[in-house]
Amino acid sequence: MNTAYSYTFFKGAAALFDLELNRERRYILPCVVDYEVNFDNGVLHVRTEKGFKFDGRSGPRILDWFAPNLGTLEERLAWHMHDALGYAQSLSFVQTNYALKFVLRDIAAYSNIKSEIIRRAVSLSDSWYGFPKLYDEWYCNVGKVRTTFYAL
Secondary structure (H helix, E strand, O other), X not given: OOOEEEEEEEEOHHHHHOOOOOOOOOEEOOOOEEEEEEEOOEEEEEEEOXXXXXXXXXXXXXXXXXXXXXXXXXXXXXXXXXXXXXXXOOOOXXXXXXXXXXXXXXXXXXXXXXXXXXXXXXXXXXOOOOOOOOOOHHHHHOOOEEEEEEEO
């Protein structure tokens, strides 16, 4: 996987697009969000159910000048995809972070350098990756996320 070619929304594009930045930087989606991202070696299908919670671009507000917490629809798709992949259903930690890089670079039109900086930043810790513990803030998403990668 080293190129993201395109994406297709089946449901929920408006829900991502209509999100408004809030102080808590936590967003609960009001409906199903369902799409595919085409990579050079396969297709990633992402589906989150109504009530899926995510945080846009993770990290402190001071980084908003570099990469916005929400941004364009394509940036929101990248942040949502990365958060959904964090539940370790279809791609490894390393693959998940590369998928983010390629979507930011090829679909959200970030430079290769900028997308690589973000990939390296999210790769510093894998504490967010995998099945959340019962007391974790993100445990509410268990059962609300499905990701599948279909290799070509």
